[in-house]
Amino acid sequence: MSTLVITDLHVEIDGKEILKGVNLTLNTNEIHAIMGPNGTGKSTLASAIMGHPKYEVTSGSIMLDGEDVLEMEVDERAQAGLFLGMQYPSEISGVTNADFLRSAINARREEGDEISLMKFIRELDKKMEFLEMDLDMAQRYLNEGFSGGEKKRNEILQLMMIKPKFAILDEIDSGLDIDALKVVSKGINEMRGEGFGCLMITHYQRLLNYITPDQVHVMMQGKVVKSGGAELAHKLEAEGYDWIKQELGIEDEETAEQEA
C-alpha cells in the first residue's frame, strides 16, 4: 500500500496565500472527492501536489511513502507515482498523442528496455476502444483542436496507459455531456483497486453518481473544513454549503475583507 500525506500545506500564487493549512491523507485502494465552492483552493491543491511552476509552497509538507514530494521536480513526482488529470490540458502542436504517450511510458523504463512498438500500439488501441475514442486520435497532435470532452477523455487515456499510484483529477467532469461523463467514469472505475488511489476534485455531485467515493472532503477558504463518507456529497447536493458555514462559523471572504 502507498500513502500520500499532505500536512499543513500553505501555498501562494503571486504573493497571495490560497491554501492556508491543508491536511489530507490518501491511501491506494481509496477514492476521495474534494468538493467546495468556487475559489476555495481545490485546483491550487492539485497544482501544488504536481509542482505547477506558478504555485509556491510556503510551508507544510507532501510526503509519498515517506519521500518528500516537494523536493522533487515535476517529472520526478510523476515517476514517483503521481498523476494530475488537468482541468485545462496543454495543446502541443507537432507532437502526436501516440509519440507523447510512448515517451511518457519509456521515461519510466530503463534505456534499452523501452516498450516495444507493437505492444504499445496493442495496449493503446485497447484503451482507446474502452474509452470509446476514435483510433485516429492517436495520430493527432496532442490535444490540438480537441473538444473539451476529447481533452478530458485523453487525460483518462493517459491515466490508463501510465498507471500511476495516485491520480489527482482536477474537475475531470466539467464541460462533459452525460455520455462523456459516463465514459470518463468508466475509465476511473477501471483503474480503481489495489495499488491505485484517486483524489477527484469536483463542483458537482453528478460525477459521484458514477464513482462512489470512499471519502468526501469539503474545502473552504484554503482548508479542508469537513470530511465524511459518500453521504456528505449527497447532503451537499441537496442543501448546498451554507449549513457547513453556519456549523463552523465561516464567514464569506469578501465580507471578511470588507470588515478588515
Place this chain on the structure above:
Amino acid sequence: MTVETKLAVTAQDVRSFSEANNEPSWLTELRESALANVETLPLPKPDKTNISKWNFTEFPSHVVESTTYASLEELPKEVKSIVDAEKQHNIYIQHNNTPAYLELSEELKAQGVIMTDIITAAREHSDLVKKYYMTEGVKADDHKLAALHAALVNGGVFVYVPKNVVIEEPLQVVFLHDNADASLFNHVLVVAEANSSVTYVENYLSTIEEAAGQVNIIAEVIVNDNAKVIFGAVDVLAKGLTTYVNRRGILHRDATIEWAAGLMNDGDTISENITHLIGDGSNADSKSVVVGRGDQSQNFTTEIRHWGKASNGYILTHGVMKDSSRAIFNGIGKIEHGATKADAVQESRVLMFSENARGDANPILLIEEDDVTAGHAASVGRVDPIQLYYLMSRGISKEEAERLVIHGFLAPVVNKLPIEGVKKQLTEVIERKVR
C-alpha cells in the same frame, strides 16, 4: 556606405569559363553584361538587416575540381544516408562545382522529362533554358547579388516537366560541399508545363566544419497553368560561408506550389523566398523552419505576391534561436490591385532559447484591393512553461519535454518532406543544433 567590390574574377575569366563550357552565346553575353553591372548595382535590402558590410564578393576561387561518382555506392556516408539507393531512381549529385552523378529513369526520359546540370542544359536545351533563365523570375539587373550570380553561375540543375506529365517519385538533388575553398553560384531552374506535377527536393550539405567561400544561389520555379510543384529544400551549409539564397516562384493560372524549407546553415545567411501568384486561382504554400545558433546573423524573407484573382497564399515560418544568434523573419503578403478574392495568410513564430539570442518576427500585409481576406499571427517567446509542466507531469524529463516541443514546433516542414532520408536528416540536424 558600401564596401568596395573587390572582385577577383575579370570579364576575361567569365568569357573563358563560358567558352570552355561551350555555352551558347546568349549565356556568355548574359554573364558579361551582368558582370559589367556588378559594380554599380546596389545590394538588395533585406528588411531590418544591414548587409552593407557583409562580404559577398571575395572568395578563394571561382571553380574547384572535385571527384565524380560512378555509382551511389561511392558516395560519402553523409550523402548515402540521405539517398535511398534502392528507391531513388531520379537523382542528381553535384560535388562542389562538379556534376558528379546523374540518374534519370528511362520512363521519365521517354516522357520528355529533363534533369541535368544547368551548364549542360544550356548547351543541349539552349532554347528552352533561354526562355526561362532569369527572364520571368529573378532578373540579372535586380541588384548586385543577382548580377554577381548571373555572371558567375558555376553549377545548378535544370528540371523540365513537359505538359501533362505527372511524376510520382520525387526528384532528388544533392549539392555536396566538402572543399573549404569552393564557392557555390548555383542556378536551379525548374519548369513545370501545363497540367504537370513534380516533387523536387534539394539538399545543400556541407560535410566540413568551416569554409571560406561564397554561396549565391538562385532557384527559379516556373509553374504553368494548372501544374503543381512541391519544392523541398534542406540547407545545411558550414560556418564561414556567407549565403545568399533566393528561391523564386512564378505561378500561372490555377497553378500550385508548396515550398518546404529547412534552413539550417551555420553561417550568415540572407534567404529570400518570393512567390508571384500571377495567374487567377493560383496557390502558394510556403513553409520554412530555421534554427539559429552560435553568433550567426540571418535574415529570412518570405513573400507571396498576389496578382491573380482568387489566389491563395499561406506563409508559415517557425524559428528557434539559440546562443547569441540573430535573425529577422520578414513575412510579406502583398495583394496587388485587381487581385479580388485573394486570400493572404501568414504565421510566424520564434522560440527563444537564450537571453543573448535575438529573433524578430516582422509580419507585413500590403493590400491594394478591397475584396480580399488576409490575416497574420506572429509571436516571439520562450518555450511555454505550462507546456513543459504538462509534459513533465507525465514523467518526461525537462530536456526530453523541450525536445518534443521543439520537434513539434518544426514539424510542419519536417513532415512535409517527401523523401524519408531527407526527413530523417533534417530531424537529426535539428537535434544536433538545438542540443
